[in-house]
Amino acid sequence: MKLQTGEKLDRKSQITELAETFFHERGFLATSMRDLAKGLKIEPASLYSHIKSKDELLWEISNRCAGEFFATVVPVAKSGLNTRGKLTEMIVAHVEVVCRNLRASAVFFNEWKHLAEPRRSEYANKRDEYEGFFRMVIADGIRENLFIHFDERFSARAILSALNWTHTWYRKDGELKPREIGEHLSKILLDGLVRKI
Amino acid sequence: MKLQTGEKLDRKSQITELAETFFHERGFLATSMRDLAKGLKIEPASLYSHIKSKDELLWEISNRCAGEFFATVVPVAKSGLNTRGKLTEMIVAHVEVVCRNLRASAVFFNEWKHLAEPRRSEYANKRDEYEGFFRMVIADGIRENLFIHFDERFSARAILSALNWTHTWYRKDGELKPREIGEHLSKILLDGLVRKI
DNA sequence: GTCTATAGTTTGATAGAC
């Protein structure tokens, strides 16, 4: 994603960029190094001057995206907002990261399981840690008698899984802006689909 | 899944059964015919006396599961229940199908895109048709001024994506029964996480 | 219905010239 002078991506960024697109559209295993090479109009072997392996490519994409989620959402989780406001803003922040990283976040959610060990396990832990911030806020809300009393793991996953499909309907030129999508989703998840009078 | 006399599965069912497990755990592309053969302690070539191809195997699993969703949920969508009750029962019914077909439903949600054409396109249409029943009920609710006024496509997907991760937390020996999971989820989605007093 | 043997592709990755 890093731009060089002249607004052209260097080779490594081109590769990562195209890999994001292909891993998103077809999946990691359905994308071959030959596909990437063909897309960049170079020979497959040339890719290896820029990246070490296909696994590393997946790891770089996933890891950068994971970093964005942590960097954006965790400060909100640690902020002084009240519990309801905090969960709302975490949802909005999460959705904004998804929209800013449409393809990479799909990879983050769907393709990480194809990482080779030990990265796969590290990654699973990282995701659990991330989910933990949502569990924490929900547990707070339950303790404050603000949220209905379900297992916070249950509620956290229900929320995150609703958020994680944003990438299937968000369009850069669509009418809904990321913040609006986030606000709609938190409206449904916090207040429900049913109108309260 | 069909049982023979003596409660033993015939070979074809054994293959389908194991494929469900592997496609679920590792994904379709990450599962080879050799893996299936090894799991059944036969030679890879022997599989082809029972199934025509790997694609057909995926199709059979997905299609049977799709059939279950339609057979279980559509009658509720067409029932005379009021809008709120209908959506609640559709959610419960959907979750019950997921829980009855834990592995196959994961395949239904995550692996169908690896079907070869023309099955892939047929399948995409089928899923859209299924989603349509949820859109319809939501549109009813909006018209009745019962549900908050968002694009019904948006709400339908938010709901379905929250439901579609049931398979990651449901355990046969867990404390939550399928109907309870469905009721919890519809509580969150219809009334929201926030307690109303 | 299961086997051995193998055809025919495709895969990720490397060696080494330029």
Add this chain to the structure above:
DNA sequence: GTCTATCAAACTATAGAC
């Protein structure tokens, strides 16, 4: 940094003996 050439392994699927 890109190329040609290629390796070694994996893949789906088939042919034909038993």
